[in-house]
Amino acid sequence: MSKKKSNNFNLVLTKLITDVFEKSGNKPLNYKQVASKLNLHDDETRVLILEVLKEETRKGILQEPEKGKFILKQLKTFVTGKVDMTSDGSAYIVSDDEFEEDIYVAPRKLRNALHGDIVKVYVYAKNKGRKKDGEVVEILQRAKMDFTGIIKLSDRFAFFVPDDRKMLHDIFIPLDRLNGAKDGYKAIAKIVDWPEDAKNPIGEITHVLGKQGENNAEMNAILADYGFPLAFPDEVEKQAELIKEEITEEEIAKRKDFRQVLTFTIDPADAKDFDDAISFQKLKNGNIEVGVHIADVSHYVKPGSALDKEAFERGTSVYLVDRVIPMLPERLSNGLCSLRPNEDKLCFSAVFELDNDANVVEQWFGRTIIHSDTRFSYEDAQEVLENKSGKHSEELLKLNEIAYKLRERKFKHGAISFESVEIKFRLDDQGKPLGVYVKERKDAHKLIEDFMLLANKKVAEFIAKKGKGKQKLTFVYRSHDSPKEDALLSFSQFASKFGYKIDMSSGRETARSLNFLMADVEGKKEQNVLTQLAIRSMAKAVYTTKKHSHYGLAFDYYTHFTSPIRRYPDVMVHRLLELYLADGKSVNEEEYEKMSIHSSQMEKKAADAERASVKYKQAEYLQNNIGEEFSGIISGLTEWGMYVEIIANKCEGMIRLRDLNDDFYVLDEKNYCIIGQRRKKKYQLGDEVTIMVKKVDLGKRQIDFTLVK
Numbered sequence: 001m002s003k004k005k006s007n008n009f010n011l012v013l014t015k016l017i018t019d020v021f022e023k024s025g026n027k028p029l030n031y032k033q034v035a036s037k038l039n040l041h042d043d044e045t046r047v048l049i050l051e052v053l054k055e056e057t058r059k060g061i062l063q064e065p066e067k068g069k070f071i072l073k074q075l076k077t078f079v080t081g082k083v084d085m086t087s088d089g090s091a092y093i094v095s096d097d098e099f100e101e102d103i104y105v106a107p108r109k110l111r112n113a114l115h116g117d118i119v120k121v122y123v124y125a126k127n128k129g130r131k132k133d134g135e136v137v138e139i140l141q142r143a144k145m146d147f148t149g150i151i152k153l154s155d156r157f158a159f160f161v162p163d164d165r166k167m168l169h170d171i172f173i174p175l176d177r178l179n180g181a182k183d184g185y186k187a188i189a190k191i192v193d194w195p196e197d198a199k200n201p202i203g204e205i206t207h208v209l210g211k212q213g214e215n216n217a218e219m220n221a222i223l224a225d226y227g228f229p230l231a232f233p234d235e236v237e238k239q240a241e242l243i244k245e246e247i248t249e250e251e252i253a254k255r256k257d258f259r260q261v262l263t264f265t266i267d268p269a270d271a272k273d274f275d276d277a278i279s280f281q282k283l284k285n286g287n288i289e290v291g292v293h294i295a296d297v298s299h300y301v302k303p304g305s306a307l308d309k310e311a312f313e314r315g316t317s318v319y320l321v322d323r324v325i326p327m328l329p330e331r332l333s334n335g336l337c338s339l340r341p342n343e344d345k346l347c348f349s350a351v352f353e354l355d356n357d358a359n360v361v362e363q364w365f366g367r368t369i370i371h372s373d374t375r376f377s378y379e380d381a382q383e384v385l386e387n388k389s390g391k392h393s394e395e396l397l398k399l400n401e402i403a404y405k406l407r408e409r410k411f412k413h414g415a416i417s418f419e420s421v422e423i424k425f426r427l428d429d430q431g432k433p434l435g436v437y438v439k440e441r442k443d444a445h446k447l448i449e450d451f452m453l454l455a456n457k458k459v460a461e462f463i464a465k466k467g468k469g470k471q472k473l474t475f476v477y478r479s480h481d482s483p484k485e486d487a488l489l490s491f492s493q494f495a496s497k498f499g500y501k502i503d504m505s506s507g508r509e510t511a512r513s514l515n516f517l518m519a520d521v522e523g524k525k526e527q528n529v530l531t532q533l534a535i536r537s538m539a540k541a542v543y544t545t546k547k548h549s550h551y552g553l554a555f556d557y558y559t560h561f562t563s564p565i566r567r568y569p570d571v572m573v574h575r576l577l578e579l580y581l582a583d584g585k586s587v588n589e590e591e592y593e594k595m596s597i598h599s600s601q602m603e604k605k606a607a608d609a610e611r612a613s614v615k616y617k618q619a620e621y622l623q624n625n626i627g628e629e630f631s632g633i634i635s636g637l638t639e640w641g642m643y644v645e646i647i648a649n650k651c652e653g654m655i656r657l658r659d660l661n662d663d664f665y666v667l668d669e670k671n672y673c674i675i676g677q678r679r680k681k682k683y684q685l686g687d688e689v690t691i692m693v694k695k696v697d698l699g700k701r702q703i704d705f706t707l708v709k
Helices: 003-023 031-037 043-059 215-225 234-242 249-253 306-314 330-336 378-387 393-412 443-466 485-496 507-521 527-537 568-581 589-625
Strands: 062-066 069-072 078-085 091-095 103-105 118-123 133-141 146-153 158-162 171-173 185-193 202-211 263-267 276-282 288-295 344-354 360-371 374-377 422-427 433-439 477-479 542-544 629-638 641-646 652-656 665-668 673-676 682-684 688-697 702-707
Touching: 003 031, 003 043, 003 069, 031 043, 043 062, 043 069, 078 103, 078 133, 103 118, 146 171, 146 202, 146 215, 158 185, 171 185, 185 215, 202 215, 215 589, 234 306, 234 330, 263 378, 263 443, 276 393, 276 443, 288 360, 288 393, 288 443, 306 568, 306 589, 344 443, 344 568, 360 443, 360 568, 374 378, 378 393, 378 443, 393 443, 422 589, 433 589, 443 477, 443 568, 485 527, 507 527, 527 629, 542 589, 568 589, 589 652, 589 688, 589 702, 641 688, 652 688
Parallel strands: 103 133, 171 202, 263 374, 652 702
Antiparallel strands: 062 069, 078 091, 078 118, 091 103, 118 133, 146 158, 146 185, 158 171, 185 202, 263 276, 276 288, 288 344, 344 360, 422 433, 477 542, 629 641, 629 688, 641 652, 665 673, 673 682, 688 702
């Protein structure tokens, strides 16, 4: 190696070595530990690392606190990270550089950085006993520039008050940038400028949503707040309209024809898009053939098209209390791709031959054409199952029998049964809530779910086993990690206060005892609290190209294949399955991992938007109950208050600790309770209390309760 190349290599190595110390929090490391962290294991490079460590020590960059171990004399002063804003206007910077400790930034040192922004921070030398603090020197990436909120209008100017609680600055709106917004109206504002010496950003109104409190205005504000568009771009709508409805003989010839096989759909009574159907036929050998037929979205939505790009950006359909915001335009979601009865439809199918013990004897995956004979609502199908008579009763009863066996086997292998409560509202024509009820899940729901799980599992298994080792095929899996032991232990200790025991001796025993708890708690007042806490103790399911198992379902392989109308990962899965069935080459893993991460992020945003719409309707429902008393269960605890869920209607509000004037209460996070410091009175998560509805803030979607002694 030439001297110049050698010097350049040493410089690069020195930079890598100092980064190792930065990222490990400047812990003392020897040359072998540094080499290991750099994944460099040959003797020659290790010796070179030791030489660099000694040379940098001589220069005063490093120091040797104990023989053979080195640290940086001074940590670098700049880091990047994400802003996590607090209610008092200060922030913590969650560092991308793997610092164990978040960096505190005082309000005056934020330099107009907002919640979620990626920033560069100057970190001050840490004084003994003080938290690490710093100052924002550069905003690298804005998290968002568009906000929903309320217009406050005066004669000479207007201010826009954002809904986002983490956005602590009102936005100044010049009168010529109101775009028709009136005082008190709900709107979307975009920040267009923020002069360095200005207290408030300057913005313009981009969309007027309507009067504050109007259902459409509030629901659209929630969508916009979570980054979902309110309409499809013209180009996307036009592209959807241009797709031909006719199914050609040429296309039919490429597919397996199921039009003569009994096929039906089972969906909610108010569903408009039917993306899955079940076919059923008895075989001569006594086995049953079940076809899981899924709308062939990828036939219509081509990679790189405007339709495809829009679907990818949205990532998912969004289900608010009173509406569905589809991932695909209505022409596709409710038309071409919807498996409506008495129409020929194109599908991608998973077809299984099952014996009497619900074992899969044969399986087939491929493109099909179907003709649904009947459209069942869940209620219709349930009636047939309960009465053991009615349309297609023989087939439905046999499918239900197989579903029970599939379910039993799944739980025997360690799957966990989480039956969380789903809240629904009865709404009037204006979207005002008239009542609240809990949606029941009966056999008809579970039957469909079990066959969808079977298809998802078997598609993932087929691809995972088709390519192994160097022949591994890039695919999109649905991954669910096992829970962290400390989270599970904490939940176990809490559940024991209600008399439930969690056996954590093995994964199988943990799952078994969790299922026993879930069955035992059903219908009891503590059901929702314990179910939600159990779910929170679990890891979150995500999309990934890594072949992880699904802990909650106890499946070695799992994917999402069954809902391409409403989930973009399912579209990716269909395309990849088609490619690999034709023995195509594996696609770029890095590219698909990025798409998977985006899909997981959009799924979370959609879930958050759905929760926000529920919170809004709960607040709207209780507006007429100010001063009324209800029995409730303590459902959550924070350092500033306790959440209580009303037993009768599942609406949740907060009792603020400052309103408990009989003592000074503090949170005992470890034991899930708040305790009075003088009298030691304790309020435990799951306790039943009587509350009075004190105040409702629709804008903030907040309900305040007071405790009735």
